[in-house]
Amino acid sequence: MSTIEDNKLIALRWFDLVTQGRVEELCAMTAPTWTMHGGPPSLPAGPDGIRALFASFGRVDGRRQPTVVSARELDVGPTEQGDHDWSSGRLAYTHGLGLIRFSGTDVGPDREPRLLDTGLGVREPRIYFGNLSGPEPTGDQETPGILAPTVVQGLADSSWVLVDTRRPEVDIASALGSPRPAYHYRGPAGISLSSWPRRAVFALALGSKQVLLSDDLTSRSRILLHRDVHDRLATLAPFLHWDQNAVPLTYRGRIVFVVDGYTTSTAYPYAQHVDLGGTRASYVRPSVRATVDAYSGTV
DSSP, X not given: OOHHHHHHHHHHHHHHHHHHTOHHHHHHTSOTTOXXXXXXXXXXXXXXXXXXXXXXXXXXXXXXXXXXEEEXXXXXXXXXXXXXXXXXXXXXXXXXXXXXXXXXXXXXTTSSEEEEEOSOOSSBOEESSBOOOSOOOOOOOOOOTXXXXXXXXXXXXXXXXXXXXXXXXXXXXXXTTSOOXXXXXXXXXXXXXXXXXXXXXXXXXXXXXXXXXXXXXXTTOEEEOOOBXXXXXXXXXTTSEEOSOOEEEEETTEEEEEEEEEEEESOOTTOOOEEETTEEESEEEEEEEEEEETTTOOO
């Protein structure tokens, strides 16, 4: 039998044992020097690492098994279709909802991963700060030429939103036939737009005259900036190289995004340069692990 066929049989045997949760049989197949590439940094080598890995799995149907989670992020692209306007993308569709959980081993009748949890059972499922990729289309009107020199392009193109306005935010759907109470953000994040001068400053910086003229804004309204976790961390600590992957987790009933930060240098002596996320580096050290609260934006 060829080595490739041997490896296939071993992989199938591993899959069966993982699916059935037979930890000790897995440990018997594991070499003392085994390590998991890309796994938790504190995971020990060998069979003890297998036991620690299974101990970290969540319980499904009374037994521990691997699961896959994903944050239900917000896509405001559809609000650009039809009669939706600026207020839909900036005032109404402001946040995602929940951390969905799928089985890491089981599939449903349609051959898709088996859904275990819709992600709305956590104490605070709303995601105002998340893994947002690039600027979101919002239907902003063209910036007048007189405002153009004052626009801060990085902020103007980001996914900023306005909360605690007269317009309710789109939130968790209510049961069929029951009224849905109006929802407004009540977290600590954001900069207050409590005066006309403040609104004028942000209208100039963001190139959006609606911030100044909209009747939906009140003295209690706030603006949420740097909502993408990568942008937020890079703004806070630009001297670190942040990982491109933000991992969503639940902690004490809230959703948090975990991102690794690296100290890098291009001048480390007698070291080979490697490509790191589009930049060259000869020294890389994992120095920081940051968490960003999806509701409050706290780092």
